[in-house]
Amino acid sequence: MKTKTKIGALSTRALSATLILQVLDQGKSLSALIPEVQHQVKAQDLPLLQEISFGVCRVLPRLERIIARLLDKPLKGKTRIIHCLLLIGLYQLLYTRVPPHAAVDEAVNAARELKAENFRALINAVLRRFLREQENILAETDKHWQTLHPEWLVNRLKKTYPNWRDIIEANNQKPPMWIRINPCYASAQDYRRLLATEKQIEACTAENPQALRLLQPTAVHNLPNFEQGWLSVQDLHAQWSAILLEAQNDELILDACAAPGGKTTHILELAPQAKVVALDIEAGRLKRVAENLQRMRQQAIMICADAATPDQWLPEVRRQLQNQQSAVLFDRILLDAPCSATGVIRRHPDIKWLRQEKDIAPLVQLQSRILDALWEKLKPKGVLLYATCSLLAEENSQQIKSFLQRHSNARLLPLPFKQTEDAVGIQFLPTTLGGDGFYYAKLTKLAS
Incomplete structure (x- = not known):
């Protein structure tokens, strides 16, 4: 089965499948991969590419358990790209607002783009079976608390931190968006007011004098005077x-x-x-x-x-x-x-x-x-x-x-x-x- 095609011709889901495959099978980083291909997707589709790719990696063990229940035998070798499309389909069904029929259809259509026409029926059948049996499947796979972390790391956190479970739970959340206000132009409080009046964006301050946390993450082009150097996106503790x-x-x-x-x-x-x-x-x-x-x-x-x-x-x-x-x-x-x-x-x-x-x-x-x-x-x-x-x-x-x-x-x-x-x-x-x-x-x- 031929799985390579011109990246620029791929839809967001198909492209995301190729990225996830490179992470899981080749040990490549999304932080390195996404900048290489982001110019090949429309600007409005980049957040979706990031959401799917990072999201699948965030909850990977849960998705893998579900797939193991739905398939008689694992997809290996050249069919691993199909496995990645199933990961994406399940992620969209479980974690996004994409209508179920659309999530299934998009995964099926992505297989055609990846020259995997023969596996469209399999993807369709697996995802639709999950929708039919979702309650029972999730009851079984979610029976025990899942760390969604590799065992070696969990063991190290256990040995060092009494509150290791809190760390695990924080790691499994989407990160908040922190910005750093350049004091050459404004104080954090002044910029907070500017966000509220000009963009209706709410933010809160922190113990760090230049830091603001946006209550809802947004694209940097929505932030007043970003291109003029008034602020940078940077984590609170990194500041x-x-x-x-x-x-x-x-x-x-x-x-x-x-x-x-x-x-x-x-x-x-x-x-x-x-x-x-x-x-x-x-x-x-x-x-x-x-x-x-x-x-x-x-x-x-x-x-x-x-x-x-x-x-x-x-x-x-x-x-x-x-x-x-x-x-x-x-x-x-x-x-x-x-x-x-x-x-x-x-x-x-x-x-x-x-x-x-x-x-x-x-x-x-x-x-x-x-x-x-x-x-x-x-x-x-x-x-x-x-x-x-x-x-x-x-x-x-x-x-x-x-x-x-x-x-x-x-x-x-x-x-x-x-x-x-x-x-x-x-x-x-x-x-x-x-x-x-x-x-x-x-x-x-x-x-x-």
Whole structure:
């Protein structure tokens, strides 16, 4: 059976099936896949593509259980694309307002687009059987509480957090939409009033001074002055990174692992005269940084390189700074380290099926290498803010404890949150209407 066709010719459902197949069978990320194909769907269809693709990944185990009850044998090999169409059909029947007959017809028609004509009858029969037997099927499949998470991750959360069930439940929700108001143009309260009067969009404030949560998510083009740089879309807890860094004008700041640019632009909002180096290892993601800087009317030095090997890219920084000194040292470094991303699962639900337990140890080693390498490029009395979007202690508090043991010239700085005396950094957990899971630790280098 031929399953490949020109992507541009596919409907939203057929295209979504190809994306889900690449996530499940090839380990590719929706965050990387969707930008590659979004120009091939109509602007009004992009939210539907995202809703279906992310939604299927969010509730995948439940849909898989249902399919297992409806099929005599699993669809394997080339027929896996049909399995993905069944996932999409069931998701629309269970989680969207699409009329049942339309959800079935769209899945059937998508099979024709994918050159799988022979399986149209099967898709039709399976989905219509589900509609007939839905009550009994769901009573059986939903008999026990489903975490909708891989078992290894559930076990790790259980060991660390007494409230692990709350974390699971928050992860399984659609994420709230948080925006960050640029103080160069307006306060959060002023922009909140602007939203209400001009767009009838309701928002609420938070403890973070620049943050607003929209009661109903909306497209950015609906937000007043978005293209003029008045605001950015950024999670509540992610917004603490630039605030905790406390960059000052005229300082040399490194934003390591900077993409997609939310942290870089936030640093420049708070310290417009700072010299900021935005570093990322992926050229495609660095392009997003450039786009955000342009929209925000800001400038930074952009470097595409590996944060773990600063001696290879610091000469380029020195050249762009026109620095005649032999060494470049930073006043402050923000290291948003590569991590398991287990704190942002609700925003990127495919992480549950892309990340494996065996991935954690190599990530911890990579974080350690980057920390050690960048520490050497920090000025005496300088500050390094370590951040991850992880919930795992190995990547967070344990990582910093190990770092402090290796570096006698490093000291942990206090953070402006209620913490126990022995706390190493701050761990934010995802909550239903709050922020995502983030970790921060603030370090300073002793002068001697």
